[in-house]
Amino acid sequence: MLEGRSCLASRAFPSTCERSYMSYGLDIAKGKRPLEPSAEDEQLQSNKSFKAFDDRERPDTTPACRGDSDSQRHGGDSSDSDSLIHPIGRDMSINCLIRCSRSDYGSLASLNRSFRSLIRNGELYKLRRKGGVIEHWVYFSCHLLEWEAFDPMRRRWMRLPRMTSNECFMCSDKESLAVGTELLVFGKEVMSHVIYRYSILTNSWSSGMSMNSPRCLFGSASLGEIAILAGGCDSQGNILRSAELYNSETQTWCTLPEMRKPRKMCSGVFMDRKFYVIGGIGGSESKLLTCGEEYDLETGIWTEIPSMSPGRSSAAREIEMPAAAEAPPLVAVVNDELYAADYADMEVRKYDKVRREWVTVGRLPERAVSMNGWGLAFRACGDRLIVIGGPRALGEGIIEINSWVPSEGPPQWNLLGSKSSGNFVYNCAVMGC
Numbered sequence: 001m002l003e004g005r006s007c008l009a010s011r012a013f014p015s016t017c018e019r020s021y022m023s024y025g026l027d028i029a030k031g032k033r034p035l036e037p038s039a040e041d042e043q044l045q046s047n048k049s050f051k052a053f054d055d056r057e058r059p060d061t062t063p064a065c066r067g068d069s070d071s072q073r074h075g076g077d078s079s080d081s082d083s084l085i086h087p088i089g090r091d092m093s094i095n096c097l098i099r100c101s102r103s104d105y106g107s108l109a110s111l112n113r114s115f116r117s118l119i120r121n122g123e124l125y126k127l128r129r130k131g132g133v134i135e136h137w138v139y140f141s142c143h144l145l146e147w148e149a150f151d152p153m154r155r156r157w158m159r160l161p162r163m164t165s166n167e168c169f170m171c172s173d174k175e176s177l178a179v180g181t182e183l184l185v186f187g188k189e190v191m192s193h194v195i196y197r198y199s200i201l202t203n204s205w206s207s208g209m210s211m212n213s214p215r216c217l218f219g220s221a222s223l224g225e226i227a228i229l230a231g232g233c234d235s236q237g238n239i240l241r242s243a244e245l246y247n248s249e250t251q252t253w254c255t256l257p258e259m260r261k262p263r264k265m266c267s268g269v270f271m272d273r274k275f276y277v278i279g280g281i282g283g284s285e286s287k288l289l290t291c292g293e294e295y296d297l298e299t300g301i302w303t304e305i306p307s308m309s310p311g312r313s314s315a316a317r318e319i320e321m322p323a324a325a326e327a328p329p330l331v332a333v334v335n336d337e338l339y340a341a342d343y344a345d346m347e348v349r350k351y352d353k354v355r356r357e358w359v360t361v362g363r364l365p366e367r368a369v370s371m372n373g374w375g376l377a378f379r380a381c382g383d384r385l386i387v388i389g390g391p392r393a394l395g396e397g398i399i400e401i402n403s404w405v406p407s408e409g410p411p412q413w414n415l416l417g418s419k420s421s422g423n424f425v426y427n428c429a430v431m432g433c
Helices: 044-057 090-097 102-109 113-120 123-130 167-171 314-318
Strands: 136-143 146-151 156-159 175-179 182-188 193-199 204-207 219-223 226-230 243-247 252-256 267-271 274-278 292-296 301-305 331-334 337-342 347-352 357-363 377-381 384-389 396-404 414-421 427-432
Touching: 090 113, 090 123, 102 113, 113 123, 136 175, 136 377, 136 384, 136 396, 167 182, 175 219, 175 226, 182 427, 219 274, 226 267, 226 274, 226 292, 267 331, 267 337, 331 377, 331 384, 337 377, 377 427
Parallel strands: 175 427, 219 267
Antiparallel strands: 136 146, 136 427, 146 156, 175 182, 182 193, 193 204, 219 226, 226 243, 243 252, 267 274, 274 292, 292 301, 331 337, 337 347, 347 357, 377 384, 384 396, 396 414
């Protein structure tokens, strides 16, 4: 997933869809807890940071809450609210903060009200993005209502609060997408589609806004604070050619021009600041599509690209596997280069944009097992590719996170972390902020 600030001076969008980078202005509910470290987290000293984050969310009961100033609690600095770190000034303070790991923001927010406000209102993350400071965390779910986060730099596992939903949502197909400072989980309840939204600012789940055309089994990708969803199925099972853009800062949806072909179970990526939807199932006979489509955000035009899908695995072709039995294309973009994982042949392939063909560049991690591609996550994480999966036997298994930096040469996978899990990976997304 590529990150960055998008240039959406597009004639294709209606006026309500033009860029309006507003302040989040999110109200933080009191009593929210920080991300909880998993039992497997060996960095127990980090609990102090979590406690500090927890303390900042509790209602103030100190004398300062009844009229005393922050300066009385923090060394008598009367300019605290304006300068943050008074000796170096507000601007330099912010320049320092945006370069800190967001793992430390909980502790920093406990220093005083000014720090707390800057971090939890989302302003600091917008300044990070503007300054080109991006930190990628992996979010994944191996249980129906439970999500975890993994910090690849500190190699640390963290639990998110448990989702609250009904049994219908638990049993429905779900897609996930990270955009801005949000994790969106799409599913279906009794009579309609639903979106649950997790915010890192509040560390809590809420019901997200509905799409203009609710759907499932779509292709999607994010670029900074925006995301595009394309294709999929409506509640009646009709395959769609429509697409929508989501702005996480305004929490609004905008309808985009329709694709050239309807498709479901497709994949989406951003590359060269354009959105691509790849492969999927479409047509009157619900056949596999080998083409892709490119959406130009500047012109609002879709262009069909033949043979852009990495295609079916050799095993699937040999046994004539039904189209819907295989996972959507496992694709990811790093440094504007498109890669794919062939789960059957255990290979990594790279797309030649000039010749428009796929070339094998190396192997996947040996223990990256799946069921026809299901249960295996293949994602971009900054300048690296990550593979999340692992061996399974008799209901028990291991989740492993492996990474490879393509700029360093042929695939050499580095194990970042592993943990026991009774299930494979249902959903996975990478958030860069």
